[in-house]
Amino acid sequence: MSTCDRAEALRDYAFDELPAAEVRGMEQHIQTCEACAADLERLQMTTAALRSIPDREIPQRIAFVSDKVFAPSAAARFFSGFWNSSARLGFVSACVLGTALIVSAYRRTPPPAAEVRTVVETADVSKQVNEAVSKAVAQVRQEDARLTQATLKAAEAKHEREYLVLSEAVQVLQKQVNTNTLLASADVGPSGVVGQ
């Protein structure tokens, strides 16, 4: 360290902190004072060395690389290896692209012409309407036939009952007439004499 009484001003000069008015006087002093010139040279070397070292933050924790905390997981190792390998990355990208192309080609349906589709749709609707109408008509006819059958059956049953009742009445009337005739003829007798 210089014993010169201007050593403090020299340090300011070295770090460009000396006022501009004193810079000329300091430069003249350095040319005449060997001690200050040597100190300035050392300071400039030190400053240059310090500037060549990059700024680094102070580590929060100091640990050994072999510590398990720093050991990457299997997935991390895989992805680390994957991302760090351009060959793998390129191969996988090619696979994904190829799969996408195949799926796209497979699922792609050729779009039919709008006019044709309209005609087809119209034909489908017309067919569906016809089918629905035919089905409804068939149902109505079936229901009509069932009702007609039931009505006919009921009418026949009623007719049958009436016929049986009437037939029975006629039979009874006939029996009564026969009985009365027979008894009357027996009363009269063959010769026409009553009570014979």
Added chain:
Amino acid sequence: MKALLLIGLATLCFAASEPVVSLGSLKTVEASINDRIRSNINDPYDLLGPARGTYLEGYGAVFTVEMNLVLVSPLTLSPFKQVVSDKEISDLRERKAKKVDGLKVMMRDLMAGASRSLPGLPPQERIVMEAFLFNYRWENSRGLPRRLVLTTTKQQLIDAGNRHATPAELAALFTEEEI
């Protein structure tokens, strides 16, 4: 000579086939049955089939008659009157049920009379009377008999007549069947 022989044989044959119960006596019983059935003026029976009598050799005399216990117009139910009320039906059934016993009494009486009107009938043979009871389809005939058959022997009836049996004693002599 041959002709005389044939005439003699024929006479014997006819004499042999002469029934022990004459047709005339059967007709007499038939007439009494018909008259009796028709004589009930207050609540007459409806005689639908007059009495028919027949003699079954070795068995006895059988009389059948068809009747309705109540005189009902055949046109009670017809296309012109299509409904018979439930009350009419139940009333008719009740009347018929009440007349069944009366008919049995009458039949016993008729058969007792028949025993005296059938002189040719052997005493040990039967006198049977069967009444067919008619019911219309629309009636409620549940529980009512369709056929009533009374059977006894001539001898029992003659004995009962001789001792002037009461109606209850007379009833005990008959076998009754309600079908």
